[in-house]
Amino acid sequence: MKVIDIASWKRKEHFEFFSKMKSPYFGFTTEVECTKAYEKAKENGHSFFAYYLHKSMVAVNSVEELKLRIVGDQVILYDEVHGGSTIGRADGTFGFSFFHYSEDFETFNQGLQKEIKSVQNSTGLGISNDVLPINHIRHTTIPWNSFSALLHPTNFDPKECIPKITFGKFNIRDGKKFLPVSVEAHHGLADGIHLAKYIEEFQRQLDM
Known part of the structure; x- marks a missing residue:
């Protein structure tokens, strides 16, 4: 963990500019090809959900800007x-989950599957966002449809700084599978180039 010296930070002006906005999030929606990843998972x-979620986590952890968080008056x-x-339940509701990152898929998946079972056997929202560590990243999946745009709820808090990544149902074109991905981040902490780096690494991971 490292506390950023905002006064000498190359993003100082960017951070101060976007942090004055009530809704400083920005993002985009795109696709990644997941043909090889789907086949390998099966x-x-x-x-497949666990497999691409792990690949996403590897990609997130490769981009420094997606590991920045606003804690009080500091950037860490x-x-x-x-x-x-989010984890879906048989009754049509969902609950929030939390799982530790590991570069090793088997280790990651063991924790993920345990958490999935826990959420599916619970009610309500499950784990409270208020008790989640700030150094996590939010994922959700819309498995019923593909999409080319997305809208998240927001509480218009300029210090809300946890990136959001959403996946949809994959499309099939010319025999290849394409997974829609929406990624959003606090613009004071990350720019388009950083989200593009995440997508580039995510695609590379899916192609391995």
Whole structure:
């Protein structure tokens, strides 16, 4: 963990400019090809959701700007960020989940599957966002539809700084599978180039 010296930070003006806005989030929606990743997950008996979620977490942790958080009046760079995701239940509701990041898929997946079972056996929203560590990143999946745009709820808090990543149902075109991805971040902490780096690394991970 490292406290950023805002006074000498190259993003000082960017941070101060966007932090004055009631809604400083920005983002975009795109696609990544997931054909190889889907086949590999199925060949090894893994959940495709778990597989691409892990690849996303690896990509997130490769981009320094997505590990920055606003804590009080400080900007802190965390060594790593962990995962959070909505988990659907059989009754049509969902709950929030939290799981630790590991570069090793098997380790990551064990924790994820345990958390999925816990949420599916609970009611309400599950874990409160108020008790989640700030060094996590929010994921959600819309498995019923693909999408080309997305709208998140917001409380218009300029210090809300946890990035949001959303996945949809993959499309099939010319025999290839394409996963829609929406990514948003606090513009005082990250720019378009940083979100593009995440997408680039996410695609590279899916192609491995």
